[in-house]
Amino acid sequence: MDLKLKIWRQKNASDKGKMVNYDMKNVSPDMSFLEMLDVLNNELIEKGEEPVAFDHDCREGICGMCSLQINGRPHGPDTAITTCQLHMRKFKDGDTIYIEPFRSKAFPVIKDLIVDRSSFDRIQHAGGYISVNTSGNTQDANAIPVNKDDADKAFDAATCIGCGACVAACKNSSAMLFVSAKVSQFALLPQGQIERKTRAENMVAQMDAEGFGACTNTGACAAECPKEISLTNIARLNREFLKSKFG
Amino acid sequence: MNIGDNFPAKLPEGPIANKWTSYKDHINLVNPANKRLIDVIVVGTGLAGGSAAATLAELGYNVKAFCFQDSPRRAHSIAAQGGINAAKNYQGDGDSVYRLFYDTVKGGDYRSREENVYRLAEVSANIIDQCVAQGVPFAREYGGLLDNRSFGGVLVSRTFYAKGQTGQQLLLGAYSAMNRQISRGKIKMYNRHEMVELVMVDGKARGIIARDLVTGELERHSAHAVVIASGGYGNVFFLSTNAMGSNVSATWKIHKKGAWFANPCYTQIHPTCIPVSGDHQSKLTLMSESLRNDGRIWVPKKKEDVEAIRAGKLKPTQIAEEDRDYYLERRYPAFGNLVPRDVASRAAKERCDAGFGVNATGEAVYLDFAAAIERYGKEQAHIKGMDENDMDLVRSLGKEVIKTKYGNLFQMYEKIVDDNPYETPMMIYPAVHYTMGGTWVDYNLMSTIPGCFVIGEANFSDHGANRLGASALMQGLADGYFVLPYTIGDYLASDIRTGKIPTDSKEFDEAEKSVRDQLEKLINNKGTKSVDYFHKKLGKVMWDKVGMARNAKGLKEAIDEIKAIREEFYKDVKIPGSINEYNEELAKAGRVADFLELGELFAKDALHREESCGGHFREEFQTPEGEAKRDPKFQYVAAWEYKGEPSKAVLHKEELKYENIEVKERSYK
Numbered sequence A: 001m002d003l004k005l006k007i008w009r010q011k012n013a014s015d016k017g018k019m020v021n022y023d024m025k026n027v028s029p030d031m032s033f034l035e036m037l038d039v040l041n042n043e044l045i046e047k048g049e050e051p052v053a054f055d056h057d058c059r060e061g062i063c064g065m066c067s068l069q070i071n072g073r074p075h076g077p078d079t080a081i082t083t084c085q086l087h088m089r090k091f092k093d094g095d096t097i098y099i100e101p102f103r104s105k106a107f108p109v110i111k112d113l114i115v116d117r118s119s120f121d122r123i124q125h126a127g128g129y130i131s132v133n134t135s136g137n138t139q140d141a142n143a144i145p146v147n148k149d150d151a152d153k154a155f156d157a158a159t160c161i162g163c164g165a166c167v168a169a170c171k172n173s174s175a176m177l178f179v180s181a182k183v184s185q186f187a188l189l190p191q192g193q194i195e196r197k198t199r200a201e202n203m204v205a206q207m208d209a210e211g212f213g214a215c216t217n218t219g220a221c222a223a224e225c226p227k228e229i230s231l232t233n234i235a236r237l238n239r240e241f242l243k244s245k246f247g
Numbered sequence B: 001m002n003i004g005d006n007f008p009a010k011l012p013e014g015p016i017a018n019k020w021t022s023y024k025d026h027i028n029l030v031n032p033a034n035k036r037l038i039d040v041i042v043v044g045t046g047l048a049g050g051s052a053a054a055t056l057a058e059l060g061y062n063v064k065a066f067c068f069q070d071s072p073r074r075a076h077s078i079a080a081q082g083g084i085n086a087a088k089n090y091q092g093d094g095d096s097v098y099r100l101f102y103d104t105v106k107g108g109d110y111r112s113r114e115e116n117v118y119r120l121a122e123v124s125a126n127i128i129d130q131c132v133a134q135g136v137p138f139a140r141e142y143g144g145l146l147d148n149r150s151f152g153g154v155l156v157s158r159t160f161y162a163k164g165q166t167g168q169q170l171l172l173g174a175y176s177a178m179n180r181q182i183s184r185g186k187i188k189m190y191n192r193h194e195m196v197e198l199v200m201v202d203g204k205a206r207g208i209i210a211r212d213l214v215t216g217e218l219e220r221h222s223a224h225a226v227v228i229a230s231g232g233y234g235n236v237f238f239l240s241t242n243a244m245g246s247n248v249s250a251t252w253k254i255h256k257k258g259a260w261f262a263n264p265c266y267t268q269i270h271p272t273c274i275p276v277s278g279d280h281q282s283k284l285t286l287m288s289e290s291l292r293n294d295g296r297i298w299v300p301k302k303k304e305d306v307e308a309i310r311a312g313k314l315k316p317t318q319i320a321e322e323d324r325d326y327y328l329e330r331r332y333p334a335f336g337n338l339v340p341r342d343v344a345s346r347a348a349k350e351r352c353d354a355g356f357g358v359n360a361t362g363e364a365v366y367l368d369f370a371a372a373i374e375r376y377g378k379e380q381a382h383i384k385g386m387d388e389n390d391m392d393l394v395r396s397l398g399k400e401v402i403k404t405k406y407g408n409l410f411q412m413y414e415k416i417v418d419d420n421p422y423e424t425p426m427m428i429y430p431a432v433h434y435t436m437g438g439t440w441v442d443y444n445l446m447s448t449i450p451g452c453f454v455i456g457e458a459n460f461s462d463h464g465a466n467r468l469g470a471s472a473l474m475q476g477l478a479d480g481y482f483v484l485p486y487t488i489g490d491y492l493a494s495d496i497r498t499g500k501i502p503t504d505s506k507e508f509d510e511a512e513k514s515v516r517d518q519l520e521k522l523i524n525n526k527g528t529k530s531v532d533y534f535h536k537k538l539g540k541v542m543w544d545k546v547g548m549a550r551n552a553k554g555l556k557e558a559i560d561e562i563k564a565i566r567e568e569f570y571k572d573v574k575i576p577g578s579i580n581e582y583n584e585e586l587a588k589a590g591r592v593a594d595f596l597e598l599g600e601l602f603a604k605d606a607l608h609r610e611e612s613c614g615g616h617f618r619e620e621f622q623t624p625e626g627e628a629k630r631d632p633k634f635q636y637v638a639a640w641e642y643k644g645e646p647s648k649a650v651l652h653k654e655e656l657k658y659e660n661i662e663v664k665e666r667s668y669k
């Protein structure tokens, strides 16, 4: 199939950036979206032009490195997948596709479609861990039994890949879904109880400091989350946060 | 020359079960106050590097850690699916440290070091304790205790897992341990940075040159020791299950500075991956080995069925039971679908070469869950007191069970192939997955460069000629949490009075200059072809001639062809943009340049090893049944020393001794 691409090009953080048109011919429906961009890039390079910069690594939906706002949606038109898992069979001949970076004040553009998500790391530095020494002697793993239901819920929250689609989907650029996933994982496990209060408080404080917006419960984040992180985690974070303040 | 003369492997004496403990009791330690005076660089923050960085920082060393992704959480380890082994014997099925040790040595086709493997088995149980304490949400049974599954090549259930995302959960555990140290200021993290050279001062590793991938600037970083944890080099084949950025550059740079490279030809081809779909393909996707717990592998018995399937006239579900060839169950009744990877991959190739492949290119076999869906469904119906003969009900209950076990893998398959694996068998084919070879290290995990340690997939140490499933995660974390933090102290104990290593020395000047020269050479090359063009060309030679089956003629051709591609690369590669900016093509060019050298050494190693063992299969050396035929003459580690170019590399042999395990024919029948 033949496609028209409109891609955000921005040389570096200080450049203003603009949309640029590209025509793509003979795209196979079995290609992944990023493979389609690979083909475009190789054509550009051989023509002597600069390829389009985009983030990616695992190309199987788990590292969280790929991003892209495709036709206005983070990770594109399909649900419960990342951009690297999107295949061209979701498009049809003659389509125009808009490709932009994830937009948020807390995710400044580095180049073209690449953004800086280090704010997410800094939120994790503020409390996304259990303070146990790795070099010490711990007790036997089965000495800490965990109710299967809680273990499963903690696992579901822990599958967040830190991609930032939730932020890009939210009109307020809120990072609540991302933060709530980590806070929930530990709040649901016996190991996480001791630092429960400070964790919620510190991670939320860092989130605010990074310039993410407030949550107004639109649910746009969960709708676009490739890992289907549930909104119940946000409710849990709110409870944890209130408890840390007043509990 | 044999290793032992100049570079002792430092294997401890005494009975195998006591070696590690008594070794730890006698090595030098650095006292906590002095650790503050010592800097350590860790290159790579996957399971091995992440766990090492966290632990070293916790012990008090000043750590600088580097990764090329935008966060340590994205290292390739994140993609590991199936699980991690540990000799916990929670299932009471007869597991023990010895059995894990035995399985690993046998699984590696008697080409690994007894001492290292025993230590790995010994610390394995502690890894699980550690990870649970960190809040890693492993799968649990209804009673709240940890669940296990089985992996290939073993007869016990010792694999711990978190659905199909075990690597993710373990890496996030190590990442969280790192975050704790980052917030304390004990780890300084350099994301989007690539190590491009090792700096040596007075014969010791004392720092690195790193390139900031955002600004393109070169930076100097010094330390008292450098730990390389940069992962494997499977991407030398272009197509593999590795992440796109996985590369050999860090280990290749140290090789060129004097670190010997061991067994480069030992590569694992994983039997269950999604087959190639076209020329545009950029990587291959693994379908975890855990699926072989429940999936049965087969091809049709009759050629006419194969033809009909390829022509789209017949569906696999329409082929009667008696017309299917469950070839693994037929050939290996004792282990069936759970034979080790090398064996399963070759068996798939054998059937496809014989013309029984089930997709258009003839390179695919089925992995079928129908029987498991029925079995689980019946069990559930029974438990719930429902009608066990209502097949629709049974199948829907069975699918639920399969979904809880492998849901994310099935979803991944469906998204890529556009076919529903709950209804029709998956199509799979072997693909490059893991490299057992890597930097040669001694018992301390130190390379032949003093002060340069290598851990995780990047070293050669524990898996011999074939790695068993769920053992890479175990090894990465064992190295990083439990082995290196001790052994590095033995080396650093002599450095407590050294003081900071200056970066304004001539050694740093020279290293930086050589990097700059190479970058300029690449960027100023007025060629016509993109980096990918050369990478794909190299990959094709590797797969066709240095892949699943190798022979002397093909290997000799490969050596010449790779050399020619390398020359063409330097003549005709075209890299857009400039050095001082974000430039992925330039970073890629550096990595491919190194692959083009490694590829040749790889083929040379495969040519010299005139036997078949594990993942290394030489067509000239096989049993009448087509199994790998080892030769006692080659019971050694082949460690190559760099001498200017790959063809001039000098071979050093480390003889392997088996005192606790009898070397037998490796049989899974």
Ligand SMILES: Cc1cc2nc3c(=O)[nH]c(=O)nc-3n(C[C@H](O)[C@H](O)[C@H](O)COP(=O)(O)OP(=O)(O)OC[C@H]3O[C@@H](n4cnc5c(N)ncnc54)[C@H](O)[C@@H]3O)c2cc1C
Pocket: B043, B044, B045, B046, B047, B048, B049, B050, B066, B067, B068, B069, B072, B075, B076, B077, B078, B079, B080, B081, B082, B083, B084, B166, B167, B193, B194, B195, B196, B229, B230, B231, B232, B241, B242, B243, B246, B247, B249, B250, B286, B288, B433, B434, B455, B456, B457, B458, B469, B470, B471, B472, B473, B474, B476
């Ligand atoms: C799809 C898949 C599934 C797997 N499943 C399993 C499984 O179920 N069980 C199992 O035991 N094993 C599994 N494996 C194998 C296992 O995941 C890997 O062997 C292991 O994770 C490697 O860990 P590592 O820490 O050594 O390296 P990696 O995780 O590869 O990390 C390498 C690190 O080095 C950095 N790096 C590399 N080069 C440079 C450089 N020049 N400068 C700076 N940084 C650099 C990277 O940024 C990264 O941080 C799987 C592998 C794959 C591909």
Ligand code: SF4
Pocket: A159, A160, A161, A162, A163, A164, A165, A166, A167, A177, A178, A181, A221, A224, A225, A226, A227, A228, A229
């Ligand atoms: S919550 Fe979902 S969308 Fe947000 S970072 Fe995590 S995986 Fe991505």
Ligand code: FES
Pocket: A055, A056, A057, A058, A059, A060, A061, A062, A063, A064, A065, A066, A082, A083, A084, A085
């Ligand atoms: S590239 Fe890893 S999630 Fe898309």
